[in-house]
Amino acid sequence: MAKRVASIDKKRCVACGVCENTCPLAAVKVHRGCYAVVEEAVCVGCGKCAQYCPAGCIEMRGRVAV
Incomplete structure (x- = not known):
């Protein structure tokens, strides 16, 4: 699982x-x-969504371990 x-x-x-x-x-x-x-559960943490978001409202954060 991605970090x-x-x-x-x-x-x-x-x-x-x-x-x-x-x-x-x-x-x-x-x-x-x-x-x-x-x-x-599906997100692999690639960051493409954050990179291209025109509103700048997406950030990549550390995944919480369960």
Whole structure:
């Protein structure tokens, strides 16, 4: 499992869909046209969503061990 995972600030997200279209594993989805959410179990921590987010609302953080 990856050491990093994407984290989205829902208050700053503009639901443009760039992250959804950029994610190679479809781990990011725009929820009801309001904001994006990350399915952490699918996210591999590549950072492409954060790199291309025009709103700058996605950051990569360390994955919490369970």
